[in-house]
Amino acid sequence: MRQGGTSLLYQKRAVRAGYDMDILPSDLATYGAEAKTLLEDLQSRNERMFLVTMLVMNTAETRQKLENNVFQAAGIAQKYNCALRRLDYQQEQGLMSSLPLGLNQIAIQRGLTTSSTAIFVPFTTQELFMQGEALYYGLNALSNNLILADRKRLKNPNGLILGTPGSGKSFAAKREIANAFLVTMDDISIIDPEDEYSPLVRRLGGQVIDISPTSDQYINPMDLTLNYSEDDNPLTLKSDFILSLMELIVGGKAGLEPVEKTVIDRCVHMVYRDYLQDPKPEKMPVLGDLHALLCQQPEPEAQRLATALEIYVSGSLNVFNHRTNVKINSRIVCYVIKKLGKQLKKFGMQVVQDQVWGRVTENREARKSTRLYVDELHLLLREEQTAAYTVEIWKRFRKWGGIPTGITQNVKDLLSSREIENILENSDFIYMLNQAGGDRQILARQLNISPHQLSYVTNANAGEGLLFYGNVIIPFVDRFPKDTELYRLLTTRPEDLAEQQ
Ligand SMILES: Nc1ncnc2c1ncn2[C@@H]1O[C@H](COP(=O)(O)OP(=O)(O)OP(=O)(O)O)[C@@H](O)[C@H]1O
Ligand SMILES: [Mg+2]
Structure with a gap:
């Protein structure tokens, strides 16, 4: 009011002085x-x-x-x-x-x-910048800010890295591994079907375990860990695991018949009887013991199974018929299974996955997280029983302090059954690199992403894409500097490798 009064006064005065x-x-x-x-x-x-x-x-x-x-x-x-x-x-x-x-x-x-x-602050961009044990995942493509995230703080730390060949999936996994090794105290295990991870793991002072017909390092698929909680029977999961191995062994589209499953389950319970009474390492059964038991069963199905298993026991594929002779004493371990043939590779992946599960249970007692990286995950999703076991392991991982990361170029394999979709639905962390047309549409539907967001995974360069962290979705760019020692350890590009020679 007063203001109004004063200005009115000034106006009157101005008019009186002859101003218009x-x-x-x-x-x-x-x-x-x-x-x-x-x-x-x-x-x-x-x-x-x-x-x-x-x-x-x-x-x-x-x-x-x-x-x-x-x-x-x-x-x-x-x-x-x-x-x-x-x-x-x-x-x-x-x-x-x-x-x-x-x-x-x-x-x-x-x-x-x-x-x-x-206008000066891009409030509309979403950022992901966490403190503590956060790892680096590239730069935000919109704001150029660092993306730092800690997967352990997600409801479900399980992760997937998806992309077309050469889009930088393995590279991204290796970068996260190096970062996690230096920033966290977590144990890290890698299933490496292409022998790409060993240079990095060696440089970090880790263990590289070569599983192949010519190697003298053995892993026993029958290994049983007893560190289960009271309400979990160690034999139940082991029996599932042996079933999935037998499915791989018997092969065929239909999988195992009900009678065969019954016979296997019966033999699994028998084969551990001695060991469970007196759990000494030298009493741990091997596949040969299972084979002997199968031979003794009256059903004709048992004979069929025993014959199929024979090549893995006394035949040319007997890599896995030995007691484990490698001692894991390093925080970071790479299991190289490149030299296993096609069929044996799936078998090997499954066996290593089970070994790592044993490690997860041990680490839980020590309140330590275990990170597992499975490259070429789709190999495990093709057979029904193997897929079911993988899904089960992934579900259990979270509860037991494990952080699994699956790496695959085949999105369709992730959606081939309701059960496998579980892996996609329960992965709160997805590092999505360049996608092929068909997969893009599938993912857009499944993850509810807009056409604009899709443009970040369309014809994207290596190391560019979309990051899903819980319900945060951020386009990222990771251009790793090439004149570094770390790049030389991470790259698999033939030109880069030739230069190093
Ligand atoms: N973020 C990045 N910065 C720089 N170079 C990268 C990046 N990501 C990938 N590259 C380059 O691209 C090459 C291929 O990447 P990578 O081996 O990770 O592909 P991939 O997606 O795992 O392919 P495949 O499906 O065949 O296994 C790497 O060896 C590296 O030279
Ligand atoms: Mg790769």
């Missing part, structure tokens, strides 16, 4: 109008007033280039009706203020309303 309202300088009229809108914004449109300092930092290699850059920046600002002022004699303060220190030493400020200030 219309001949006020136009600048003054404009400023007056602007001030009025500002006041209105603040009073009725829930806007706030911010004092803002805008700094544009220019850098260059030489003085000449710097002058050019400054000139160019000023030109761009001018185009939008803004003037940039050079901070002569205040350059140090300018530099300090433009660093992310939360410290402004420059006294030049402008008042801006909320909506005007918002």
